[in-house]
Amino acid sequence: MANACAPQPSxxxxxxxxxxxxxxxxxxxxxxxxxxxxxxxxxxxxxPSGAWIAALAIGGMALSWIALFYSRGFSKLVSAGHVFPWTPLVLLLIFARPEAAGAYGVYLTVLLVIDLISLAFDYNDARLWLRGDRTAVI
Known part of the structure; x- marks a missing residue:
């Protein structure tokens, strides 16, 4: 039986x-x-739209870090942190893509594909978290 007074890991x-x-x-x-x-x-x-795109891209990561620390590990909530900023980001890149040539144009396409793939997993993880799957991977 574990000692209830044992120190928690950082x-x-x-x-x-x-x-x-x-x-x-x-x-x-x-x-x-x-x-x-x-x-x-x-x-x-x-x-063009670079600051907005960065805010949404980094925002998804920041919310996930908050969820990561809240859960003290990787739970389904971490994926849910991507959903709120990256959904508008993906919609922006699909329906209101800024003028972009060269490296920026290539980058926006790569960002769209990568975040779409991530969101395919993230929406399911968020759904599972809402349905009660709150355990963190340990």
Whole structure:
């Protein structure tokens, strides 16, 4: 039986342990693709709608970090953090895409594809969280 007075691991330790418990493909997706593509929006702040696109791209990441710390690990709530900022971002890129040529145009297409893929998982995870699946991966 665990000691109720035993110290809890730091929030950073809990989050790191939870990250380590994720499947390899999820870790690769998040670290190699999802985060870098959304962070790259900062390179285009001076382009048409660049500040809005960066705010929405980074906003989805920020809300997910808040959910990550709230849950003390990767729960379905973390994915839900993407839904609110990235849904308008994707709609903007589909229906009101700014004029973009060269690297910016390519970037907007990559951002749209990556965030659409993410949202396909995120909507389901948000639904599961709302239905009571609140456990964090540990």
């Amino acid at each position: 929030i950073w330790a809990a989050v790191w342990r939870s990250f380590g418990a994720l499947p390899a493909w999820v870790k690769i997706w998040m670290v190699v693709i999802l985060a870098p593509v959304n962070l790259a929006s900062l390179a285009f702040l001076d382009r």
